[in-house]
Amino acid sequence: MRAVVYEGVGRVAVHSVPDPRLEEPTDAIVRVTTSAICGSDLHFLHGKAPLDPGETIGHEAVGVVEAVGPEIERFRPGDRVVVAFDVVCGRCWFCRRGETHLCEEFRNLGAGIFGGGLGGAQAELVRVPYADTNLLAVPPELDDERALFLGDTLTTGYYAAAISGVRPGEVVAVVGAGPVGFFCIQAVRAQGASEVLALDREPDRLALAERAGGAAIDVSRQHPHTAVAERTGDRGADVVLEAVGSPSAFATALDVVRRGGRVTVVGMYTGESELVPLGGWWTRALDIRFAGICPVHAWWERALEELLAGRMDPLPIVSHRLPLDRAAEGYALFDSHRATKVLLVP
Ligand SMILES: NC(=O)c1ccc[n+]([C@@H]2O[C@H](COP(=O)([O-])OP(=O)(O)OC[C@H]3O[C@@H](n4cnc5c(N)ncnc54)[C@H](O)[C@@H]3O)[C@@H](O)[C@H]2O)c1
Ligand SMILES: [Zn+2]
Ligand SMILES: [Zn+2]
Known part of the structure; x- marks a missing residue:
């Protein structure tokens, strides 16, 4: 598949990388329909947060479930879903209290080895561990571009x-x-x-x-x-x-x-x-x-209500919609503040 790869400070590029596959019975694979570049990706781009060259990047994505492991109960292939940028177990002491950002098994999509070695979401496919916890179903009346923001910034x-x-x-x-x-x-x-x-x-x-x-x-x-x-x-x-x-x-x-x-x-x-x-x-x-990292799992349903009621709306900030292959240009635009938000479409 095609994915955005971090090449070193100030450099990203789109490369062919191996497709992610189901590794645990609680995994899902999501086919990304839209991803985005976040301010946190810029910390990696600038070398402020560590990422090894060759790692895939990105953690904001919406898509369609492609495959699920045998222990997944809430999702089936074909379901429209948003991906949580922070990947948690959903069952430890902290997760049960809604403090999912403090999870015993905390991981981050697209944050390299220090994020738990998960791939990035600026890609055609992304592997989501503990998918029953780390995916949110998108209601039919909500379009992808609005739904995308529930997994992180909104x-x-x-x-x-x-x-x-x-x-x-x-x-x-x-x-x-x-x-x-x-x-x-x-x-x-x-x-x-x-x-x-x-x-x-x-x-x-x-x-x-x-x-x-x-x-x-x-x-x-x-x-x-x-x-x-x-x-x-x-x-x-x-x-x-x-x-x-x-x-x-x-x-x-x-x-x-x-x-x-x-x-x-x-x-x-x-x-x-x-x-x-x-x-x-x-x-x-x-x-x-x-605030620490946002425990999105504890808040995204309430944020969804705001979105559906029209009290919050991300579309005014979306300035660029680029094909995934033009991700490097998207990073340059966002980093130099010539873009207010860049969406990448695989
Ligand atoms: N806590 C979380 O879970 C979480 C989630 C997403 C993003 N973030 C973080 O939130 C921050 C913002 O993310 P973003 O996507 O909006 O990033 P961004 O880089 O697009 O926006 C930052 C804005 O701050 C402005 N700015 C810079 N220095 C300033 C200053 N001294 N005074 C006033 N304005 C200044 C910039 O002009 C820019 O508009 C980043 O640090 C990001 O990593 C945290
Ligand atoms: Zn982010
Ligand atoms: Zn946990």
Whole structure:
């Protein structure tokens, strides 16, 4: 089959690789109809997250079940499904509590050996272990392009908003208006935030944030602290969602939250570290929460309801639909922010 292969820092290409096959009785093979490039794939592209050259990449996909192992109960060949980007067992202590991102057997699609050695989803076929847990049936009324986002970014935005406990009337700042930030804005809007401030420096992304109901703040033109203070009676935002995954964005989040406010960090970190001003954060009585990897399995049915009700909709961010063979071009477009979201069609 054809699949996107990581070739080294800054380089991906489409190659022929062996087809995945059923390895365990709880596996399924899914024929991918659409996959996407995620901000997390860029961390691999940049070498921030480790991936060996020659590994296949990608973890956002929707498709049709091609084959199932003998222990699969919920799916049959021909079923339309979304794939969870995090692959979990569904039965350990953490999974049973809905904390599937902390699973004893946690693995990630398309993350190489450190992700558990599973193949990538930017491919014609993908192997999904524990498929009864890691696939979601797509209702007939939902098209592939919308359904795709339930397996990662849309559900991640919904989860980040939900664990932040946004209450009606609160002012929420979202740092980073990429796909994850866009869904954070839609989700906090749906949860009753009175005002959402979207901080980014890319005009296209800020325009999309406005379409989702955010007020755009261009941090290349305005100091984030001043801009948020001006809109919150000098207090700062009640809740801040950090949807970038960089020390500077984390610093911005801490800079724009009010005393006694909440910060939820949904952007991804790997080896970074920072000095923590314990006294400053303690005195400001901050509530800082690391979202970690989104436990999509515990949240995707609730996110599906938002999608079906039209309160969340991914289509405005899809700027490019490319054949899988043009994946390298898709990565270049997304990495340089000339694309807001790239779909790859095998
Ligand atoms: N927790 C999870 O499970 C999960 C799931 C998906 C993605 N992520 C992570 O979320 C982050 C965002 O993903 P994405 O797909 O939206 O990525 P993206 O790279 O497309 O978007 C990031 C956005 O942040 C903006 N930005 C960069 N630095 C900034 C700063 N200092 N201040 C304000 N804006 C800044 C960029 O212009 C860009 O628009 C990534 O770190 C990704 O790995 C986490
Ligand atoms: Zn992702
Ligand atoms: Zn588990």
